[in-house]
Amino acid sequence: MPRAATLSDVAQRAGVHQATASRALNPASRHLVNRATAERVLAAARELGYVPNAIARGLRTSRSGTVGVIIPDLMNPLFPPIVRGIEDVLAREGYTALLANTDNDEQRERALFESLVTRRVDGFIVATARRNHPLLDEAARHGLNVVLVYRGTDRTDFCAVTADDRLGIALATEHLLQIGHRRIGHLAGPQDLYTGSIRANSFAETLRSHQLSVPPEHIVVCDAYSETAGVAGTRRLLDQAPDLTAIVAANDLIALGACDVLRERGLRCPDQISVTGFNDMPFADKFDPPLTTVRVPHYDLGAEAGRLLLDQLTRPGPHLTKRLSLPPALITRGSTAPPPQ
Amino acid sequence: MPRAATLSDVAQRAGVHQATASRALNPASRHLVNRATAERVLAAARELGYVPNAIARGLRTSRSGTVGVIIPDLMNPLFPPIVRGIEDVLAREGYTALLANTDNDEQRERALFESLVTRRVDGFIVATARRNHPLLDEAARHGLNVVLVYRGTDRTDFCAVTADDRLGIALATEHLLQIGHRRIGHLAGPQDLYTGSIRANSFAETLRSHQLSVPPEHIVVCDAYSETAGVAGTRRLLDQAPDLTAIVAANDLIALGACDVLRERGLRCPDQISVTGFNDMPFADKFDPPLTTVRVPHYDLGAEAGRLLLDQLTRPGPHLTKRLSLPPALITRGSTAPPPQ
């Protein structure tokens, strides 16, 4: 197996200096070399099957052409579309994403972050933000390029692309109000997450704006955005507020957990209790019952985050911290119905 | 913003030559340097917040510490677990995965492959294999490290980790036979894929081994492993064989498409027609009806593929081409029942 051809192999074959070969091969600097020469170089490269070495280039230019993407867990159905959105946009500009799953473990996140810094990624797209996040503070101090996606922070000096969670929960809650519910509970997400806190706030606000009180026992905070956390939360919620006719869950997985508990307690959904989710995860329409939920344009969230980061990377100098919010939409399905009687 | 500390910054601060610093920092060569000196170097590195530059190291060692992972589409729920399995194993050894989504497009695949070669990945894990696959032939010719996952090829000289698809379909088919079905159809996957062809073969074999004939109109080949392809295939199947009492689908998405068509035609599943899937995709238990399917250990498939590749990368010289097959399991749920009457 002959080792891969290098730039000077190409130069040699074309009878030029490697500097000339380099300029000929790079479209941006090709105009610096004679047309005929350039073509000779291109031909030589083709004949040798030359593949440029991104590592060598990266060392010289100190740009790796890679981006670190930090998510909690790829197996959470929420994230694949976001990741695809990011990758599609980045790939178009020749960038590659390096994926890191933190599993919500701070240790792990630190280690992965370090490994991405070692690899000299040109920037980060972060979907694991907590409302305040030491690692992000550190990244900001070091002047790294960071774009937040899906989850925001309390700091407002990061570029971010999020869904309008406030509007989303308002849509779900008003839908329930409109079909006649008055005793509505909320299964909130973790309150150290922006999404968890903003959704809970929006839920309460919406009720109040309809002159309804929000008794504390109608809100239960779940430990995580997971089905099992949803199960635990729902048990607690139903124990302390058995007369609810509807539940607004902070996301689809929690809603799924709620449905499990309803089934376990012999409560029919939506006949006796309605449930709404959030995210419109893939196949939410296939569930039993099909889940009424709030659709979030995950792919676009990712794509826009990618674009924002590319912007930072290609435009030199300091940049505005853009904060983009994308609109959600209520998807009405079978898990909501007017209250009994 | 001071630029990041380099190895010679560390060396300078510790009062040693950068070669010494390099050896002190690398656990594998630390024994070559005096204990006290090594500690001075470590301390200096810590104080400066030194982060090694993987790009420079990669250039020198011609190993990037990255692996290309080629999949059709991350949004297909089948692949996230595989990818996580791969990543978890690789990360433990300091490797990073570069993900590429081909969308089953040969052009795209070629471009992505090239970009991974440019980045000098140390090896490939490929989940997009077709039964014969020019790109893979080429990779083999160039002596690249390749491990196949989930889908095999006709060539048997690649390392591969697959599920025992033959057994899986046999389990599903025998389950239907056992509960009394005799007129069973098969919605096959694309026949240029190993999975598609082996599953179809296994279906027919299983019936024949029970002395049942397999009329050609009982088998329809779908264009893709997707819900829409499943819809189209099912329409065709039911048109040409209206008396079926059960359908073995080549995967869950096709099965989902089948359920759609049954609903559309007013056929109740499982009362009138039973359906089985393949993969046990996430939330298949939540569907309406809950899907009887064949569980494949996707995460382990990925993890084992990662291990196999690491083996190739760390063990020098030529290696055996191991082919690993993992056992599937039948998961009986609500989409199968004895035939009517």
Add this chain to the structure above:
DNA sequence: CTTAAGTTTGCAATCGATTGTTGAATCACC
């Protein structure tokens, strides 16, 4: 005190590209 073996460290080349600077060649024009 000499010699040999064993430790520890420094020197310098190297990986494969990019790019600022210099120098040669070409050309036009007076």
Add this chain to the structure above:
DNA sequence: GGTGATTCAACAATCGATTGCAAACTTAAG
């Protein structure tokens, strides 16, 4: 033919690590 402008290509430094080899030093044995 001389001058200046312009085009093109070569030279050589550089990015930040790793590593074979040589040199210096320590230690032990004779």
